[in-house]
Amino acid sequence: MNTIKPMCHDFAALLSLFAAGELTAKQSASVAAHLSACAACRQKVAAYEQLSAHLTKLAPPTLPEGFFDDFHAGVKKKIASVEGAQQQQQQMAGWLVMVHALYRRRRLAIAIVTLLLLLSIPTWLTHDRRFMAPPPSNLTQLLEQRDWMGLYYAMRNSELRTSLLNEPVPVQLLHTALAELLKAQHQDPKIRLGLQQVLAKIKTREGISLGLGRSAQILGAITATGYATAIPSRQIVWNPEMSLLALTQVDANKTMTIHQLLLTTNLEGNKL
Amino acid sequence: MEIPEQAFTQIVASHQRALVQLAYRLVGNLEDAKDLAQWAFAKLWLNHERVDNERQVFYYLRKILVNLCIDHLRRRGKVEPEVEFEENQFSSDDANPLQQLEEQELHHQLWSCIEALKPKQKVTLILRDLEGYSVEETATILDCTKNNVLCNVHLARENVRRKIQQWLAIA
Numbered sequence: 406m407n408t409i410k411p412m413c414h415d416f417a418a419l420l421s422l423f424a425a426g427e428l429t430a431k432q433s434a435s436v437a438a439h440l441s442a443c444a445a446c447r448q449k450v451a452a453y454e455q456l457s458a459h460l461t462k463l464a465p466p467t468l469p470e471g472f473f474d475d476f477h478a479g480v481k482k483k484i485a486s487v488e489g490a491q492q493q494q495q496q497m498a499g500w501l502v503m504v505h506a507l508y509r510r511r512r513l514a515i516a517i518v519t520l521l522l523l524l525s526i527p528t529w530l531t532h533d534r535r536f537m538a539p540p541p542s543n544l545t546q547l548l549e550q551r552d553w554m555g556l557y558y559a560m561r562n563s564e565l566r567t568s569l570l571n572e573p574v575p576v577q578l579l580h581t582a583l584a585e586l587l588k589a590q591h592q593d594p595k596i597r598l599g600l601q602q603v604l605a606k607i608k609t610r611e612g613i614s615l616g617l618g619r620s621a622q623i624l625g626a627i628t629a630t631g632y633a634t635a636i637p638s639r640q641i642v643w644n645p646e647m648s649l650l651a652l653t654q655v656d657a658n659k660t661m662t663i664h665q666l667l668l669t670t671n672l673e674g675n676k677l
Numbered sequence: 678m679e680i681p682e683q684a685f686t687q688i689v690a691s692h693q694r695a696l697v698q699l700a701y702r703l704v705g706n707l708e709d710a711k712d713l714a715q716w717a718f719a720k721l722w723l724n725h726e727r728v729d730n731e732r733q734v735f736y737y738l739r740k741i742l743v744n745l746c747i748d749h750l751r752r753r754g755k756v757e758p759e760v761e762f763e764e765n766q767f768s769s770d771d772a773n774p775l776q777q778l779e780e781q782e783l784h785h786q787l788w789s790c791i792e793a794l795k796p797k798q799k800v801t802l803i804l805r806d807l808e809g810y811s812v813e814e815t816a817t818i819l820d821c822t823k824n825n826v827l828c829n830v831h832l833a834r835e836n837v838r839r840k841i842q843q844w845l846a847i848a
């Protein structure tokens with residue numbers, strides 16, 4: 406059989422995606438096959454990998470102290486400016502209706518004016534804003550309420566995440582919540598995905614936060630090199646079942662942070 | 678959904694840093710970044726009926742912010758980036774100072790390459806490669822398909838890689 410051998414040109418648009426692990430398995434395999442025979446494309450992939458390493462190192466802005474002090478006030482000012490303009494527009498519309506009505510019928514006009522006057526009480530004053538409790542931002546509450554989605558979103562916030570990871574929680578609560586979560590994840594793929602993402606967002610000691618996409622590939626686990634105090638530079642896969650086992654061996658009346666929990670368990674078994 | 682004052686305060690507090698950082702990377706100066714991020718929150722408050730849950734709040738804020746930033750970039754045209762680099766950013770105990778300096782210079786150069794990209798490519802590259810959103814998340818924020826994201830991020834990386842290699846060849 407005579408097949409056309411794919412050329413470098415065919416792969417040009419795929420190399421950066423290959424380097425970033427964004428291709429499907431099939432695409433990856435065909436790129437890899439080409440790379441094994443083509444030094445030029447290999448070099449290009451290496452360049453993309455270097456570039457991506459530098460891009461992730463580009464520093465976030467250093468914010469001056471007190472940067473956020475007036476932030477919320479600024480938001481409110483902007484809201485007020487829009488609402489003010491909207492109210493003016495509404496009033497204008499009201500006047501137009503009235504003038505129009507006056508022009509047509511007098512008695513109707515009076516009725517409309519009265520109605521407009523009644524309606525002109527600003528809607529936002531009478532508007533019933535039902536009270537809704539803000540989502541809890543501490544781990545104990547999140548676990549008590551089994552608010553997995555809340556936990557997921559809290560974990561996505563880097564400031565909250567640090568405090569959640571270091572918040573002492575009763576071992577008893579940690580144990581029951583984790584057990585329920587593990588049970589639920591077998592039934593509900595959404596919970597499983599959420600759990601993976603929560604775990605993936607946990608920072609390693611080097612400060613590498615694995616992106617959600619990349620971490621989803623590492624199923625149900627994190628590459629927590631930072632926690633590998635005994636065997637540095639080796640990947641440790643966090644095993645939730647192992648953590649659960651470890652928790653049964655701790656005094657249920659004590660407290661523990663998630664950080665400590667991760668330190669105590671790894672692939673080699675629990676080391677409490 | 679109804680967003681009571683207290684919940685809104687909480688939303689602002691938990692997203693403000695991420696939004697300012699994203700806006701800063703997109704527009705290159707802090708003052709504009711702050712202003713644009715504040716507008717994103719204001720729009721959320723004014724259009725609260727468009728979101729039903731926290732997940733939607735998360736994406737709505739970023740969607741709005743990215744659009745505001747793209748508009749801002751288009752209106753403003755090309756200007757020199759104000760991005761600054763701190764020396765301590767690279768200093769680890771055993772690092773070589775010369776290498777650090779070169780790295781700083783390289784990062785400076787990287788920023789001007791990113792600055793020069795077309796808005797759509799720039800925004801995709803920043804979301805995907807700097808902010809670390811997954812392809813799916815980037816697609817949701819940009820309201821486009823995953824293939825669209827892959828295409829734009831490839832073009833952006835290719836453009837940056839070419840320019841950087843030219844620069845390295847001269848330097």
Ligand SMILES: [Zn+2]
Nearest residue numbers: 413443445446
């Ligand atoms: Zn080739």
